Amino acid sequence: MAKPFTLTQLRYFAVVAELENMTAAAQRLMVTQSALSAAMAQLESSLATQLFVRHKSRGLRLTQSGRQFAQDIKSFLEQADSLYESARGLSTTLVGELKVGVFAPLAPFRLPAILQTFETRHPGVEVSILEADLATLQDALMDGRCDVALTYGLGLGKGFAYKVVERVPPHILVHESHPAAGRPEREISLKELDGEPSVVLDLPHSREYYEQLYATAGVVQNVRHRFAGYETVRSFVAKGHGYAILNQRLHSDVTYSGGKVVPLALTDAFPPIEVMLVRPEGVQATKRVLAFEETCLTLYGAVRD
DSSP states (O other): OOOSOOHHHHHHHHHHHHHOOHHHHHHHHTSOHHHHHHHHHHHHHHHTSOOEEEETTTEEEEOHHHHHHHHHHHHHHHHHHHHHHHHTTOTTOOOEEEEEEEEGGGTTTTHHHHHHHHHHHOTTEEEEEEEEOHHHHHHHHHTTSOSEEEEEOTTOOSSEEEEEEEEEOOEEEEETTSGGGGOTTOEEOGGGGTTSOEEEEOOTTHHHHHHHHHHHHTOOOOEEEEESOHHHHHHHHHTTSOBEEESSOOSOOBOTTSOBEEEEEEOSOOOOEEEEEEEETTSOOOHHHHHHHHHHHHHHOOOOO
8 A cells, every 4th residue: 555655755854854953954955844844744644653852942853763764764765866867867877965974083094085086986976074083973873964984993882884994003103303213113112102201192982992002011101181183193292292102194294283203113912993984784875875885995995804
């Protein structure tokens, strides 16, 4: 039996679910708020399910059923787009919106080249970027603000599917006047730095990873400064405020502050950080997501066990 809801209602719902604000959704969809509210009421009536909780002060909030429904219709709407394009004879052309999350320290390294390649291959896809910390990205993936995220696997909880694209070992950054900076082999153990001041990249899950490295080496941290910015950490090392442990390595040793840092490989057998493509588990990936993942894997080089 035909279901008493329309494709238009589903498209409206997808936008309202993303924004959780009827006024903002109406503006994006270019319809009146009363028409949008009526369409959502009709959809809830047709499904015999409450999709939203309406608060006078806080606006709309998705119910658990609404959150699940928002995830379930993604692939359906993707198929509807594909059917439309197929009918127009453009079935190989991807169109629509792709919401990509990226871990903030990763964003400057590979994302510009990845996005440039992706947009060249798929000019009909409109890409939006959410740059955030690891915890925020996990929340964004679960509530639909991101379709896929390029991020570290640190602290990754249950409910996610992932593909590893790179494994990045930790290394040390020191000021160019540091005694270890002139070593021909450019190597050092963490134990050799015991007692020296450090500059820490202080982000959720990242800080726990670095703390575990110190615990493994039996070294007590002597933290002089903590920063959330990757380049801020490098700049403070370049001005002699201490050493730092980081993972991603830049091509240039010059920092924003104008000074230079010297990277040293760690001789300790520390675990690397895994760079991953992450999306919600159990949600069928759209063609846009799969195309973005393919671009990332091609440019990064897929990591195989």
